[in-house]
Amino acid sequence: MANSLGAYNATFFAQEALIQLEKALGLASRVYRGYEAERASYGLGDTVNVPVPSSFAAQDHAPGSGSSAQDIDAGTVPIRLDRHKEVKFAVSDRDLAYASERIIDDHLRPAAYALADAIDQDLCGLYRFVPWAVDVTGSAGAGWVTAPRRRLRELLVPVDDGNLHLMVDPAIEQDFLGLDIFHAALVTGGTANQDTLLRGSLGTRFGAEIFVNQNVRPHASGTLISAGSDVDGVLDSAVAQGAASLSVDGFAAGATVTAGDSFVIEGHAQRYVVTADATLSDGAGTLSIHPAAVTDYANGAVVSFEDGTGSAAGSFSANLMFHRNFAALVLAPLPATGDGRGAQIESVTDPVTGLSLRARMWYDGDTATNYVALDVLYGLTVLDGNLAVRLRRPLS
Secondary structure, three states: OOOOOOOOOHHHHHHHHHHHHHHHOOHHHHOEEOOOOOOOOOOOOOEEEEEOOOOOOOOOOEOOOEOOOOOOOOOEEEEEOOEEEEEEEEEEOOHHHOOHHHHHHHHHHHHHHHHHHHHHHHHHHHHHHOOOEEEOOOOOOOHHHHHHHHHHHHOOOOOOOOOEEEEEOHHHHHHHHOOHHHHOHHHHOOOOOHHHHHHOOOOEEOOEEEEEOOOOOEEEOOHHHHHOOOOEEEEOOOEOOOOOEEEEEOOOOOEEEOOOOEEEEOOOOOEEEEOOOEEEHHHOEEEEEEOOOOOOEOOOOEEEEOOOOOOHHHEEEEEEEEEHHHEEEEEEOOOOOOEOOOEEEEEEEOOOOOOEEEEEEEEEOOOOEEEEEEEEEEEEEEOOHHHEEEEEEEOO
């Protein structure tokens, strides 16, 4: 006879865990989230096509003919579901005698937090695809918010549509909490300072919703930048618009570059980042880049990396100001294969947020123990690195 768990079945754990997962999301709750609703389930390595936000260009209106209609369907972007994370724990018969609030507090909330933290760490690694940066040194001030905001506005990023966020590390959070612009009633007005004083919430300043994230990544550049010498080389061949890699020469023999190191090519203001570590044997090599080349570049054009001895480029904490559409995250439903064959399995999806989570539950009669596994299948990508800017706090 199958073991009966009453109200505490796979459906309960899946639904409650999904609620806790959404509450625990940090960076993941602030980027674009989409999903492909046509399929019921996916497997690791599958690719989903996620609809992305539309973009338009203003056109001249010609008398008598007007302008050309633009398609509101911006299409889709393929995202590979290459990450599968799981938390498994045991629940005794005695545990199941407690009220649901105790089960949630003792088991589901910590498990959901672990899953959310894993997703968050992966998303924080996307800083490597952001080519723009603002350095901050000395004492924190309003400029640590307004300077990256200015850079984004110069990049034509919409900063006033309610989708602007600033992710900071714990050190900057500490500095911000001590600033009048966050906690002084005279500055914030009314009781708006109470969230900062009582709860430690940074809130919204200068149009950016500011939040702390312990997963902000440190970056250590390659020797090309950290040494600060011979940072200029040349293209070893012409580069066509749309190219995702390029060949360089003229750098120091054996110099290294690290994914996330930034450079600019003579002839255009667009900055680029290296997306994979590389060693420039004899000063030459092929670099994978983001974004793809925005224009054609001639053979011999100067390629200039940053001088890490005169800026934070050598070693920094990769805080990030970004628009929601800079990156996308998709969580896809996992199959319920095996449900009823020794295990209870339930996969649930929130149709509003696109978040999806699976719960599996089985019973060991010898130890009177119920086992619960919560897992998520997801993928992520950068939609447009030009919709974000690094706020670089030096680490050395």
